[in-house]
Structures are given as C-alpha cells and as structure tokens.
Amino acid sequence: xxxxxxxxxxxxxxxxxxxxxxxxxxxxxxxxxxxxxxxxxxxxxxxxxxxxxxxxxxxxxxxxxxxxxxxxxxxxxxxxxxxxxxxxxxxxxxxxxxxxxxxxxxxxxxxxxxxxxxxxxxxxxxxxxxxxxxxxxxxx
Amino acid sequence: xxxxxxxxxxxxxxxxxxxxxxxxxxxxxxxxxxxxxxxxxxxxxxxxxxxxxxxxxxxxxxxxxxxxxxxxxxxxxxxxxxxxxxxxxxxxxxxxxxxxxxxxxxxxxxxxxxxxxxxxxxxxxxxxxxxxxxxxxxxxxxxxxxxxxxxxxxxxxxxxxxxxxxxxxxxxxxxxxxxxxxxxxxxxxxxxxxxxxxxxxxxxxxxxxxxxxxxxxxxxxxxxxxxxxxxxxxxxxxxxxxxxxxxxxxxxxxxxxxxxxxxxxxxxxxxxxxxxxxxxxxxxxxxxxxxxxxxxxxxxxxxxxxxxxxxxx
Numbered sequence: 001x002x003x004x005x006x007x008x009x010x011x012x013x014x015x016x017x018x019x020x021x022x023x024x025x026x027x028x029x030x031x032x033x034x035x036x037x038x039x040x041x042x043x044x045x046x047x048x049x050x051x052x053x054x055x056x057x058x059x060x061x062x063x064x065x066x067x068x069x070x071x072x073x074x075x076x077x078x079x080x081x082x083x084x085x086x087x088x089x090x091x092x093x094x095x096x097x098x099x100x101x102x103x104x105x106x107x108x109x110x111x112x113x114x115x116x117x118x119x120x121x122x123x124x125x126x127x128x129x130x131x132x133x134x135x136x137x138x139x140x
Numbered sequence: 141x142x143x144x145x146x147x148x149x150x151x152x153x154x155x156x157x158x159x160x161x162x163x164x165x166x167x168x169x170x171x172x173x174x175x176x177x178x179x180x181x182x183x184x185x186x187x188x189x190x191x192x193x194x195x196x197x198x199x200x201x202x203x204x205x206x207x208x209x210x211x212x213x214x215x216x217x218x219x220x221x222x223x224x225x226x227x228x229x230x231x232x233x234x235x236x237x238x239x240x241x242x243x244x245x246x247x248x249x250x251x252x253x254x255x256x257x258x259x260x261x262x263x264x265x266x267x268x269x270x271x272x273x274x275x276x277x278x279x280x281x282x283x284x285x286x287x288x289x290x291x292x293x294x295x296x297x298x299x300x301x302x303x304x305x306x307x308x309x310x311x312x313x314x315x316x317x318x319x320x321x322x323x324x325x326x327x328x329x330x331x332x333x334x335x336x337x338x339x340x341x342x343x344x345x346x347x348x349x350x351x352x353x354x355x356x357x358x359x360x361x362x363x364x365x366x367x368x369x370x371x372x373x374x375x376x377x378x379x380x381x382x383x384x385x386x387x388x389x390x391x392x393x394x395x396x397x398x399x400x401x402x403x404x405x406x407x408x409x410x411x412x413x414x415x416x417x418x419x420x421x422x423x424x425x426x427x428x429x430x431x432x433x434x435x436x437x438x439x440x441x442x443x444x445x446x447x448x449x450x451x452x453x
Binding site: 129 | 156214216316317318319320321382383386390391392394395396397411426427429430431432
C-alpha cells in the first residue's frame, strides 16, 4: 500500500506542468501607419500548440500570455492577428485597424519567435482608409 | 547495574515522525488527484446525460433544439416581443433528464427570459432550480448568479437565477471576432439563436462535433452561466473563438455593456476540460490544443475530420 502510494505520488507530482510546451517571454508594440494602435488585442496562433494572446495598452504595447500571465509564446514562426474593434454599444463598434487583420488567415502578418524578445514590432496599415464605426444587426 | 527503561529515545521518535511526515506528504497529492479523477468522471457522466437528452430530443422532433429559442431585440427577424425569448436548449430537454417537474414549472406562453418583465413571477421557481445533472462536482461556482441585471433590470425584486457548469457549443465565431451577428444567427456549430439543426446538416459527423462543454465561475457577471438562459458568449451560448481554459475576463473579450466577456469554455480539471460530442461520447480535450483543431471540432460542416487532436491538418 505504502510503496504503491509513493509510486503514484511520484508519477503524479511532475505531472503538474506536464505536457505544457516551453514558452519564451515576448512583449512588443503594434503600430498602424507608424503610430501606436491605441485599442485592440493581438494573438499569435502556433501550429500544434495553444495560442498566445495579449491586450494592447494605449501606447500599443503588449506582453503575450499562453498559459500563465506573461509566460510568452511557443517558439516558431506563427501567424499573427490583431482585433481592433472597440464596442461602443451592444450593436456598434469602432474599428481602429482594418478588419482583415482580425483573422490570421487574411491578416498577412507573421512573427518568428526564436527566443525571448522584448520589442516585437507588428506593423499595420490603413492603406488609405481610416477608422470607422460599424453597425451590427444584432441587438442585445 | 544499569536499568534500561523500556521506550524510545527522542532521536528515534523524531526519525519515525519524519518518515511518517514524508509518507503523508507523498500520499496527499495522490489522494487529491484520485479525488479529482473521481470528480472528473462524475462531471463527464453528467455531460453524457445532457448529450443523450439532446439525442432523445432529436429522436422525438427530428431536429436538435435551438441553442436559444428566440431572437435578441432584432425586430426584423423577430417582430413580436414574444419571439425574443432567451430560453436555452437545456430548458427544452428537461423532460429527457427526468426533470419534468422543473419543466412544468415554466410558463412558455410568457418567457422565460423575454424583454418585458411579466414573465418573471410565473417562471421564478424554475429559474431558481439547479438540477444536479447541470452541476460538475469540480466546478466551484456559486449556485446563484451575481448578475445584477437578473435582479435589477427585470424589476421584480431580486430574482435568484441558478447557475450551471455546462454550456452548449455555438461554434467558432465569438468574442475574438468582435461584434458580429454571425455569432448569434449564423454560427458554425449546432446550438445558437433560432437555428434548429437536423442530423444531416451536421456533415462533419456527430462523433466529430462538440455539443456541450464545461464552464467555470458561472455565478460571476463576466462569465455568467445561467443554465436556463442563452446570451451571446454567455450562459448556455459559448464559442471556441478563444482557447480552452481562457480565464474569465481575460482577452480576447467583448467589452460592450461594461463587461469583459470572452465566451470561453474551461474547467477546474488540471490541463483541459470535458466535452460531449454529438454521438453521446465524452472526451477530455487538452488546453494545449491547437486553436485550429479546437475550432474545427466545434463546427458542424467545416469539412475537417480529426481522429486525434493535433495529428491531422
């Protein structure tokens, strides 16, 4: 009984962080037309691992989180998406960056993470457009 | 002659206590893990009951119940207030979970969960009920919602609304896409506003499509999980737009109405959460799952078939 309990305990103890991949701390900025993006979220979507996400502050700065706050992202080359839709009510939102950046398949953005990085710069552009308010046909 | 008194020396006692201490320290995590494993099993069993009840509903009506019976305030789709009902599919399957009494306590001519307030009094009893099959033993949520809207805006005093541990899978469209009517009315899963899907519309296969998942902190306003109601990215209406186990209030959230709603599934089980699939199977999905794989498992006809999460793309 005692021996089997010890074996069980030893088998389970290292399992606390077991299966979780190695992450490296990454922080940086999102710029749109060389100015900080003042509202939005950034997400890196690795293949075969959990995505890393962060909220942008008023200067466009972010610190990525995968499992624990600020633990960074799994190394590799990952698609990047930036959602910059600020809800103004239940049915209107202001887009601070073009919609295409919100989807990793259409954003055209990627980032290569090969080690800790404290100044990953993601550059967006309006390409002549500008910030707009969208009305969504869905009430509360 | 020296007389030896029978007994133990201090050192002997200390050594024995130390050994016992080490053994207990080794044993405790194992006991806790075994208890959690039992809770997880019970939790998965409840999920199985819910998914079987959904299947039984389908057998009777040839469609799965809509995730939310009515619209929101959208007067184009639902011109009458009576059609703007927030009742969740879990209410509709109550008779198939041996909860006929709770089901009968609801007044379906007037709500529950419409915009006007007349429905509150006749439905209050059912909304305050918390059937055990909707509660996961690992979930530490309070039984009654803290949402002030439930007691406040609906005006009839404080209506205690019971929470649950499970929510239906609306699809992959949610908070991470910003505000979009597709989240409510044209989502990629099976259970969302108005839509009552037939089996043949679930082209990915019932065994490949997630129907019901787990939710934590259902009593808190940012992660409200009132079982009798379905709201966009809240209550019974959740999405896979955020990774599994994204903590309530964490990005990517919708901040309308001053809330931080991310609509994510999650659990207190270490490393992932249980999901019930359309065929009644319950699987444990790891929270390190590739987002693409996770979202594909939530779609009804995305044309992706995954045998094991992560090995197919």
